[in-house]
Amino acid sequence: ILVDPKKVELTLYNKIERHYLAKLPDSEEAIITDNTKVIHTLNSLCIEMDNRYELLKSAMVRNIKEYNVKFKARKLNPNDGHTFLPYIVLVIDEFADLIMTAGKEVETPIARLAQLARAIGIHLIIATQRPSVNVITGIIKANFPARLAFRVTSKIDSRTILDFQGADQLIGRGDMLFTQGNDITRIQCAFVDTPEVAKITEYIGSQRGYASAHLLPEYSGEDSGTGIAMDIADRDAMFRDAAEVIVTAQQGSASLIQRKLKLGYNRAGRIIDQLEAAGIVGPFEGSKARAVLVPDIYALEKMLNEETK
Template sequence: PKMLNYSYGVIHSHIEKMELPVCIGQDIYGNPVSWDFADLETLLISGEIGAGKSSLMRVILTTWVKYTSPEELRLVLVDLKRADLGLFHGIDHVDALCFEAKDMRKPFALLRAEMYRRGDLLLEHGVTHISRLPFKLPRIVVVIDEMSIVKRETDLVEMIQQFASQGRALGVHTIIAMQRPDADLLNSALKANLRVRISGRQADAINAKVAGVIGAEEIDAAARGRMKIKIDEVKEFQAFFLDGGACKELLSPYKTLVKDPEPELEVVSQSIFGLLEKEEQR
């Protein structure tokens, strides 16, 4: 199909047994393209303007908000394009929403400290993954939209690389989105830790190779929402479409506070850490 509108009711039967489900479209045989982000915990999304990256991000995050409780999932969102993630302002699951590089340092430092704390918990209890702890900790997902904007902020890039490389056992997951894949940012170490890669159309084979999705340059430029995904092999699919207005309507029941139309530059709470302490005390 050339267009697939997002419907949570339609995809729910495909995801109900997953912990952190991703269901993003259909392949050429009409099968759902889905996986459990709790198992494949890092994702790179890239592609030219109009490829459907923004809609794809809305689909993934909206599904999580509807499927999980704030006690199960915490979100750290970075929207350096100031384009789409502001829709999630005021959602209980969101611990930080940053629009500039300087605003990322506080929540990232808190998150890194939380990773160290979780590592200590694994050692204390003699286990290798948070799922084996005697108490439940929420999953934490860091989303960075247009990472190329922080390319010169080496401290931030190093922390993002740390989240992607060390977060697996700690329940910390990473989504990186960028329009044009950057070979300097996507070095071999970082790319190796981005286990799922999705690309819309790329300008040429070189960009497709950097994005880690061979053949993305062959996608028809007129086919909006047509993408390729690489997990074990490269597969073409049509992504669900979810525009900003429909997304806002779906999210409205999950917003606890009425916010101004223009969100603040930084919204940081201690929710991740407060919730974790409560769970640990139980």
């Protein structure tokens, strides 16, 4: 799965879509450049991870290697949902841009995948040109034991990536440091230019592939059409109080709900999602507060009373 927020770095790999790439069922292209699709893809991968763990549990094995050996030995019945599980690698080219625009919506599923997914063959590679603590947070660092650093400008940046100094003294042109645990290894990265990538992808793309890219499970986002009717029974007990706080202040933010109602971050975030599904606040807009779509308390009361009729 290739995520390319810059839109130009990974487009060459479109030619191998039917050979090596995976995508969401409703996507036209396998290379993901839209941030909303990134969030959907990450959540879809979490669904895939949970599905795979269920398969491992029913097959009574511990990891993907044992599972595939058992499947190839015809000890698992495809009629029970068993299938050969390919390895999936998620590559994110510019993680800083995703964190700036989507924040926790991206960080939470990535941390979950990094913690749990390696046993069932889902691996993550994330890259950034801005190694600040806002981008490479504690949660991300804790779950990515293997790290690579090219030349950086300061010792602080080197410590942010590797927890060691040294990347600031590299000579550039592919000179890099690799760490996994406590040992640091100096490596030379090969330079592969655009014509060479084009040749390789052209060569693979000209061979016979699958009918389509590998399809990931379908993920329906918070803004799906039937969300309002379905979510009423599942709403949080504090939903009405939170709606009143948001409409009174005319400010759609999870932190406001946290402060006023003394809730945790995750619960406040879920309530904000429910308020969006109900049409009380607008969609997520990066660092800006969400728009409040209900003008006053009277309009809110009328809206909620009509829903319960």
